[in-house]
Every structure is written in structure tokens, then in C-alpha cells.
Amino acid sequence: MIGDASLAEVLTSALIVLGSTIALIGSWGLVRLPSLIERLHAPTMATTLGLGALLAASVVWFQLARGMWTAHELLITLFLFITAPVTANMIAKVHLHRMRLGETDAPPGPAGRPAPPPGDADWATYEAPHPGTPGDFAGD
Amino acid sequence: MIAYALAFGFAALGLALALNLWRLVRGPGLADRILALDTMVINVIGIIVLAGIASGSGTSFEAALLLAMVGFVGTVAFAKFLLRGDIIE
16 A cells, blocks of 8 residues: 555654644643643643654654754754643643632632632742842842 | 645644634633643644645754744743733842
């Protein structure tokens, strides 16, 4: 069936179909899942597996079909793998912050609303920088 | 064969962008809109990589790398502004 197709074409095509299908599944999950905390994990899969497969397809294509070694794609993969958890953490913090302030009617998620912290402690996002905080030079 | 795979990839990523746009317009929270924008950046990077394979030129990867960096900085700045009311304190 694929007698005249080269190994590079078969491998690249398989990786492209795999990667774009996973990206589509991730975006479908973003639409379909009920609350933000659940929605967070669908695009994460698209970032790591989906784009990882697409960039691997690019590496394979330029290496096998053109004889050209490129490493840019690996740089993009590394950068995305480092930044994806940071982004997800920031978005989850925004969600919890706004839910506690009562600024949103969005559904809270499977674990319910976050409990208030004990004592007179508070979340770090509510506290102004106080003396002793690293980077606070107001008192100097 | 690779032409069919590229056509499928462009179609799937375009549909994914349309789904992200739906979530961006619909909300309901601000965090959902940030997440939708971040996912749109990811899908656009995928489209740029596919366009690089289709055109056979190596110059599109700089664009993809730049978009990955700018997308990350934009998302973090947006989240930081909502958390603290300021981006650089």
C-alpha cells in the first residue's frame, strides 16, 4: 500500500496526524469539561503531547527528507515543557482568588470552594509586602 | 501522503482554534478566558510548525519560538495583574 512512500513520509505523516488529533482533543476538553479546575488539564495534554508530536514530525521531516539537522524544535519543546506548569499554576491561582473575593459565578470545581486559612494568616496573594519580605526595599 | 496528513493537521488545528474562540467568548470567568487565549497560542504554534513543514523553509521556527515566549509572558502578566493589581511590583 505504501510501497512508493518513503520512511520519512510515513513517519512524519503519522506524527502530524497524532499531534493534531491530540491538540484537537485538548481544545474539545476545554469546551466540554464543566469547571475551570477540570478544564485546566485538557490543554496541558495538547501542549506537551500534541505539540511534542508535531515538533518531532518537523525534526524527522527535515532530517530524513532534506538531510538537514535542526534543533530549534527541541528548544521549543523544552521551553513549553518548562512553562506549561507555571502557566497552569497562575491560572488556577487567579480562579481561586476571584472565587474567594466573590467576583465570579463560575462553578468552583470538584473539590468545592477553598477553605479560609486558619488564624490571622492569609493567602500570599492578599498580603502586602511587609518588612522582611525578600525584595522589599521600602524601608531602606 | 504527507500532503493529506498536512491537510488533516491544518483542519484539526483550525477546528481546535474555533473551539478555543468559543470558550474565549463564552467565559464564564476571567480565568477561563486567559486559559482559552493560552491554548490559542499553543494551537497557533502548531499551525506555524505545520506551515514550516509544508513550505520546507527553516525560518518559521524562529516565529514559533518567539510566539511560545511571548505567549507565556503574556499569560503570566495577565494572571499577575489579576492577582496583585500590578505586574512588576
